[in-house]
Amino acid sequence: MSAKHRRVGLKSIIAWLVLTASLCVMGIYGLQIRAVEATYQEGNASYQQLADRVRSSDSPAILATGTVSGPSGAEPDAPLKSVVDIPDITIDFAALKAINPDSAAWLYCPGTVIDYPVMRAANYSYYLNHLPDGTSNANGTLFIDYNCAQDFSDELTIIYGHHMKSGRMFGSLVEYKKQAYFDEHPYMYLYTERGNYRIDLAYGCVIGAGQWRERAFMFKENLDALLAYAAHNTTFTSGVRYAEGDRVVAMSTCSYEFDNARYVVIGLLRPEFG
DSSP states (O other): OHHHHHHHHHHHHHHHHHHHHHHHHHHHHHEEEHHHHHHHHHHHHHHHHHHHEEEEEEOTBBBBTTTTTOTTTOOOOOOBBBBBOOOEEEEOOOHHHOOOOOEEEEEEEETTEEEEHHHEOSSSSSSGOTTTOBBBTTTEEEOOOTSOOSSSSEEEEEOOOBBBBTTBBBTTTGGGHHHHHHHHHHEEEESSSOOOEEEEEEEEEEEEHHHHHTTTTTTTGGGGHHHHHHHHHHHSSSOOOOOOOOOOOEEEEOOOOTTTEEEHHHHHHHEEBB
């Protein structure tokens, strides 16, 4: 075989090896993508099963007149004064807490994917990659900052959640960077054992994770500073304003304007009855 033929043969072998290696890499990458998608689908299915078990849009305990029913055959309790309208959803907290005693609330935003339980975490890491039933999953779970009370009785309660590319969890939260989206979804709703609330959204702002920690915005002692920052940097205009005694909920997720950016939507709790 001539040197020329040997060179042609060697080039053919190299080209074949490169092609084979490329196909292998593509195959592995495709398997990884399918594995990630399967993980997300498993998480979504788990949340749907949980909702089917503990969430109901039928609320037999609340009478049409706004009074709360007592034991069978007993006189109903005194009528409660309705403060705000809340979607007629019932959460079986006994069943939810049987699944996970960390269960603190259920968060719902009509017309969006936000319709999830909220856990109260013991740290900042566990619910980043665990479902409410304890299964390891990249979807994670919405969770309250462990510096905050589980029952939302603090002046400031912070809820964290992933910004999923699928839009799940808090993936849709970043849509509040647009005024039109806020105009369509100015409220969220929070269901707890102690009562239900409408969250009147007031501000949405981008902030760095480092800046969030340096300013200690996770502590209620710095609530005034957080509200001042949010008001100055808000991405939407709302007529909602904080007043002394209001309870504040801040919902935080990842954003991508710069490294370690966060997007935070802040609202005020309005009780269903007063």
